[in-house]
Amino acid sequence: MKKSDTEQIRAANRVDIINALRVFGPVARVDIGRITRLSPATVTAITSELANQGVIAEVKDSTPTTGRGRPRVLIDLNPNHAYVLGIKLSINEIRLMLGDLKGNIIAESVVTAKTQAHNQDSLNEMLVSQAQHFMAGYPEQAKRLVSLGIAIQGFVDVHAGDVVWSPALNMRHVNLTLALEAAFNCPVDLANDANCIAYAIHKQPDFANCRDFAVLMIGYGVGGGLIVGGELYSGHFGAAAEFGHTKFSHEGPQCACGRRGCIEAYVADYALYRDASAVMDLPATDRRHPSEKQMSRLTQLARDGDVAASRLFHQAGKALGFGIANILALLSPQKVVVTGPGVRAFDQMQAGILEGIEDSLIPELIGRADIIQYPWSQDMTGKGIIALALKHFR
Ligand SMILES: [Zn+2]
Structure with missing residues (x-):
């Protein structure tokens, strides 16, 4: 084996250990071996290197022990060793988030800005100055900044760092990574918001052994993210x-x-509310963005037995089911996870989803995939972009 090969293997093993600690830490050394399937000798060599560099630290096991033996020594990532900056760009809002090495969001700031009023240069200037202003509040962390990540709704080219189209902007084909890379002198990743959510779910302990699954985000739009072979698939x-x-x-x-x-x-909120307004007497709304309160009210009408509302959610479920059937036939995933604010009505869509799948596919192709809902929380996009940016820490 060439020297470069052994170095590559060692680097990959190091990343595996860092990732295992980020998902499961704090854990005992022996558990790292079990999770990563690395030999005890490899785990010992790499963890001592990581400890010498200050990347990991020993922590006392706080769980009570029954025996009289010494408390177990656990190891965990040192959260203060490195930081990343996550930026979530949405219509008229920029959310800046400081993430630590464990992937926690430790500080955030929300800036209101007319995102649709910019051209490429002024938008990049604003992003750079907002990011610099935010990081100026955290001078110690700024010295240890490894990378940045930007999440946006819409079509993005992750390889080029270009937003191809986004409802948050009034222009197409905008690069959002080069100016930030130059200003911060570190790598900058761009990702679609649904892909960030898929990645955030992929980093949950419950999903650690799930290497092939699809995440569908429903709500203000409908997005998707694919984890294939344990990696986010970008195409x-x-x-x-x-x-x-x-x-x-x-x-x-x-x-x-x-x-x-x-x-x-x-399936999107705007579509459900538009179609419901055509047949029901509903309060007027922002055409593209019905409020959470309005969508909850519409969902409750269906739950209370309103025939028109029930029919719409059933139809939405059926459309979703047809789409899920295509995913099942194409990818044969272990799970299809439905999340996003639209899961408020999952119970009203579920029968339609199953009907759509069963109408589309023969049972052999439906297979054994779990179609599940995942509880939605606002900060999932932020957690995902922080986790993606942390891939640059090696
Ligand atoms: Zn469309």
Whole structure:
């Protein structure tokens, strides 16, 4: 074996140990071997190197022991060893988040800004100055900043760092990584928000052994993220898993993307509220963004037995089920996880989802995948972009 090969293997093993500690830490040394399937000798060599560099530290096991023996020594990542900056760009809002080495968001700031009023240069200037202003409040952490990550709703080319199209901007094909890379002299990643959420779920201990699954985000739009072989799948052109704009019916209702009959045009909040308003007496709303209160009220109407509301959620479930059937047939995943604010109505869509899947596929192709909902929380995009940025720490 060439020297470079052994170095590569050692570097990969080091990353495996860091990742295992980020998901499961603090743990005993012996557990690291079990999780990573590395030999005790390799674990000992790499953990002592990491300890010497201050990347990991020993912590006392706080769980009570029954025996009289000494408390077990556990090891964990030293959260203060390195930091990343996450930026979430959405319509008229920039959220800045400081993440530590364990992936915790330890500080955040929300800036209101007219995101749609910018051109490429002024948008990048604003992002750089906001990021610099935010980091100036954390001078010690700024010295240990490893990388930045930006999350945005819409189509992105992750390889080029370009936003191809986003509802948060009024222009297409905008690079958002080069100016920040130059200003901070570190790598900057761009990711679609649904991909960030898929990655955040992938980093949960419950999903540690799940290497092939799809995440569907429903709510203000419909997005998707694919974890294939334990990695986020971006595709050759960097914009994979645009699930919301795959079709349910090419002559169906209007979608925000400009085409008709996309799954999003049945399932997104704006689509459900628009179609409900056509047949029910509902309060007027922002056409593209019905409020959480309005969507909860519509969901409750269905739950209380309103026939028109129930029919709409069932139809939305069916469109989602058709899309899920395509994922099952194409990828044979272990799970399909539905999350996002739209899971508030998962119970109202569930029968439609199953009907859509069963209408689409023979049982042999449906297979044994779990179709599950995952509780939604606002900070999942932030956690995902922080986790993606931390891939640069090696
Ligand atoms: Zn569409």
